[in-house]
Amino acid sequence: MRVHNIQSCHLGPEISPEQFISEHFFLYLLKGSMNAYDGNKQYQMVPGDYCIARKNHLVRYTKYKDNGAFEKIIITFDAAFLQQFLERHPFEKLLPIPRSTDSFVFLPKQQLVESYIQSLAPYYNGQETLNATFADIKREELLLILLQNAPELQAILFNFGIPEKLNLEAFMLKNFRFNVSLERFAFLTGRSLSAFKRDFKKVFGVPPGAWLKKKRLEEAYFLLSKENRKPSEVYLEVGFEDLSHFSFVFKKEFGKTPGEVQIA
Incomplete structure (x- = not known):
């Protein structure tokens, strides 16, 4: 209409x-x-x-x-x-x-x-x-x-409550691709930012920022190498804001550019 x-x-x-x-x-x-x-x-x-x-x-x-x-x-x-x-x-x-x-x-x-x-x-x-x-x-x-x-x-x-405390590992494995702040992740898992960081380190062994970057890059590598996706499609899907920054950190992590992985 x-x-x-x-x-x-x-x-x-x-x-x-x-x-x-x-x-x-x-x-x-x-x-x-x-x-x-x-x-x-x-x-x-x-x-x-x-x-x-x-x-x-x-x-x-x-x-x-x-x-x-x-x-x-x-x-x-x-x-x-x-x-x-x-x-x-x-x-x-x-x-x-x-x-x-x-x-x-x-x-x-x-x-x-x-x-x-x-x-x-x-x-x-x-x-x-x-x-x-x-x-x-x-x-x-x-x-x-x-x-x-x-x-x-x-x-x-009319439910004005805040999110309840969730299983942190399950939530992050499901939602790591979303490009939101740590404060948002903390809120959605029912934690303060400090509690989120503390619990995250206990569960994953590393700080959330480092884990998110590595996890997103690994997901990008899979999409490029196994599903032959384009870098211009992948970087947003896995939670990066900028294609050039994505390409830089990708090469730093894997020694190849996203384009080289795609056509390998």
């Missing part, structure tokens, strides 16, 4: 530029397609799909343009907004948190959501944001619509 006069639109606080979902947000895809990976599961979205992205999850996105355009609507449900919403619309009893650990909760299609998306057009200012006067009103309207059709979302959205 193409919404008249809206290309991309954002309501609420900006979401984190990291591969980390710091606040819940509603995502509606207008144009293009998207694949996402959370270390455990792949997700695909096409125009007309919409979902809730759950906070405190690590996710890598790959966006694909359609005729040069990737257009979406993102509406952030940050904790402060959700707490205010709960004060205005209290529940007698919150439903239990679902067992699913999916990073994206896809929602059943309903006409009210489609009509809501269309209703954003008059407030759109062409700068990827809505008029601030109406932003919270429109966010509240959407949340009421979603909860009416999917009441189980209340248990996800």
Whole structure:
């Protein structure tokens, strides 16, 4: 569905530029397609799909343009907004948190959501944001619509707890490819930064920074030599930000450039 006069639109606080979902947000895809990976599961979205992205999850996105355009609507449900919403619309009893650990909760299609998306057009200012006067009103309207059709979302959205302490070894082996800070890793494993570093050294025998670099380089070597992947594809996938830096540390570790390993 193409919404008249809206290309991309954002309501609420900006979401984190990291591969980390710091606040819940509603995502509606207008144009293009998207694949996402959370270390455990792949997700695909096409125009007309919409979902809730759950906070405190690590996710890598790959966006694909359609005729040069990737257009979406993102509406952030940050904790402060959700707490205010709960004060205005209290529940007698919150439903239990679902067992699913999916990073994206896809929602059943309903006409009210489609009509809501269309209703954003008059407030759109062409700068990827809505008029601030109406932003919270429109966010509240959407949340009421979603909860009416999917009441189980209340248990996800109104859970204001912090992550519980997790098995550090299992978590890091699953998520080492994500390019986030040690502070993020510590938070997601239910630890302070100092406790994370201390526990990490006990489990892996080396500091987390050294382990992450070596583990990512070993993963890159496998992808290049065994799956014949290109260096320009691999460096982001294994958690490096810059291709030239990746090439430098790769050669320092293995004595060959990524390109030499690929064609060997």
